[in-house]
Amino acid sequence: MSNFVCESNRIAGVSFSVHPMSDRFVEIITTAIEHVDTSKVWINTDDVTTLVRGRITHVFDVTKAIFLQAAKSGVHVVFNATYSVGCPGDTAGDVYMAEDDSTLNNQESTQIKQEVATKFALYPLGGGDYMNTIYSQIEAMKQYVHVSGTHYATRLDGDANDVFNGLEKVFIELEEGGSTHTVMTITMSANSPSVKGGNE
């Protein structure tokens, strides 16, 4: 296990990408990022994904905002993300753990009404049985979004703000529940021309 370093801090992070299915994809992504304040997170973009690291609140605040700003273009946009907290970790971006709780983008994000179809999966890698925690959190989400089952994931249909808020709560709950390493994957689709479909 010498390849891994287990730090004591609990920096969260995400590797994500936003895919506007449009010839104007570069412009849509660039414009979206310009509208989002990323000063409370460590952020780095390469040709495959963008990495955002910092406190959970700000990691979700920034990614939700970038997706919503892109979806606002009206084109079919898909958001793919892997959120992670815990070992294996490293120290890049640790300075951002000192930021306060005040979000920089949430106020504007909540103004954007956007229906989305989402599939997410949770992987508590730190051992232990967190299934009951997951189930109770998913149950709690039902007051805001439509929840259904599908292969390898749970499907959520509803407003993007509600979906993101629900997922952030699940993630925080697992983190606070003592899972040493939690991973959550999300695929979120907006403005799809396809017929809505969920396996019930």
Next chain:
Amino acid sequence: MSNFVCESNRIAGVSFSVHPMSDRFVEIITTAIEHVDTSKVWINTDDVTTLVRGRITHVFDVTKAIFLQAAKSGVHVVFNATYSVGCPGDTAGDVYMAEDDSTLNNQESTQIKQEVATKFALYPLGGGDYMNTIYSQIEAMKQYVHVSGTHYATRLDGDANDVFNGLEKVFIELEEGGSTHTVMTITMSANSPSVKGGNE
């Protein structure tokens, strides 16, 4: 744990999506799927992802072929996938486990030369320490593709066929090594206009 059913068979599966960043995305996806023989797998598409289930060989054969056929269009295409084998499982698609090893699309796929940048992550959820298996498999991949580290993932740069073959081998190795539930996530990018970037 009553929500899960643990079957004894080892059906593999994937939830994936292909994102052509083009106004012609529907046509590109439709044309790609038409070129791929999916008769040895269970397949189901909804508005968020496509599910493919069956034997590992055919699950990889079909997904690799669909991605390569879409990338052949020349537009920037991103492939996102979560491969899974093991519990929690279910019985839909079990009939496809009786198929033989002969792949239906690999011959055509190997004709398509396509450079890709890939990030993948492995989650052995069945307990146990599989890190050494993963490391030795990644080491073995280095003769075919360029391997580098990044946050939350391992990055692979090279020809799509080499990358897919390497990832399939890692997945099979974990499965045969006795992991009761293995998950692998892949983000693969072709024809990106962005400057190539890998964190070394």
